[in-house]
Amino acid sequence: MTFLIRAATPDDLQHIYEMAKRTGGGFTNLPPDRKALTAKLERSAEGFARTEDTLGNDLFVFVLENTATGEVRGTCQVFSAVGLKWPFYSYRIGALTQHSEELGRTFRADILNLSTDLEGATEVGGLFLHPGERSGGLGMLIARSRYLFIRNHRPRFADRTLAELRGVIDEAGGSPFWDGVAGRFFGMNFQDADEFNAKYGNQFIADLMPKHPVYIAMLTEHARAVIGVPHPTGRAAMRMLENEGFAWENYIDIFDGGPTMTVRTDQIRSIREAQDSQVTLLDAGLGDHLRGEKRLVACGKLADFRTTYGWVEPDGDGIALDPASAARLGIEPGMTVTHVARW
Known part of the structure; x- marks a missing residue:
């Protein structure tokens, strides 16, 4: 085993860019765009250099290096607190129950509520492992190294941690959830919206997304079927999150409907143990x-x-x-x- 997790540097840009091109879409924290990735690395350098041991608007980017060859074969990120620069939106699945005396029936409608409940939480994300290295526990090494970093810099992170799992993407690179919900209001397909969000942030969601609840029963069958369902390649990541104590509490991504997992930071298993x-x-x-x-x-x-x-x-x-x-x-x-x- 010759692999090491370390802080990313500007020299890692090309390696990270090559990995970003392999993600297949819906991977907002790792866009295949040099300018966006350069900005991430610059922001990460600022976070690593900040001397105040306090919660801030930091991003920390790490890479997995094969020390025997010098190759970078994976990457991951930690955001100290989301929603400090612009709102952090999720859909929260709720219910509305109504009763009709005349019909003698009770109706329960599941609804999607646009929410900023998770603002201020720490986020772990941007995890990608080169397909040639997906064995030997390297995915676990990348994922869990983030928790050890949080533990050893605890004042810089929030009391709640979240992880967004990529939702279902079809063979054409589209999102059934986006097509059934947000795509109806934005006049752009999922790929364009995902790319725009990765490069410029999701303020356009605040500007254009309707604020009223969305009744799930009114969505297409394809959109309903993928709500809270991770991309097939993310199922192992979901199991790792669950092993750490993360749980799905009915929050989903506003773009692709993938589950957003949450946990109290101090209850993350790697941190506790x-x-x-x-x-x-x-x-x-x-x-x-x-x-x-x-x-x-x-x-x-x-x-x-x-x-x-x-x-x-x-x-x-x-x-x-x-x-x-x-x-x-x-x-x-x-x-x-x-x-x-x-x-």
Whole structure:
């Protein structure tokens, strides 16, 4: 295992752009647009450089690097708080119950309410792993490294965390949900709206989206069928989120109808179970079929933050760590790392 999670730099632009072209649409946080990606990397650099240990309008972009080849093979993002610059919209699924005495019947109508309930929450997103690396637990390494970063910079993040899962996209790159709801009001197809949102933000939603509830029963069958359903490629990501404690509480994305998962930040499993330990020994005897437990190991602050898989074993009041992972992290005996079980 030669992979490492680290802060993205401007030199990673081409790698990230190539990955963005592979997403297949509906991936708002990773648009295949150099200008938009450059702006993200610049904003990320500002967030990593900010010295105030407080909640701000920060974006942190990370990459997965193969340290043996220098190739970047994955990426992910953390937004410290959404909705600080412009509103963060979701649809919340609710219900309206009405009763008719004359008919002796009660009617329950499911409705979509345009909502900004999730404003101010931290968001984890923008996760993409190169198709050639989707094995060996690398997706888990990317996803969970974000939680360790949040834990070790806790004052910079909100008390609630969300994750938007991409919704169902058809073979032509369209969205049945967009076509059935928002597309009727905007005069543009899903691809154009998704691209515009990725580049310029979703203020146009505030300007044009009708504010009254949308009755689900009035939507097409295709639109109703995909509400709250993740894209097939996102099902594994949904299971990982659920393992961390995220739950779907009837919030969906306004573009493609995908589920928005939420959790109290301090209840994220990786955050709750992570430990800080001093490395007392580098032990070459740790590793496959030998001794030790394979764990996620992280160290460093802000732009120096790193995460990798390492072999760990208790050693007195601290831990022993295998030399290979210590070298990737730049760790020497006497330094402290954060580590959590791989599950």
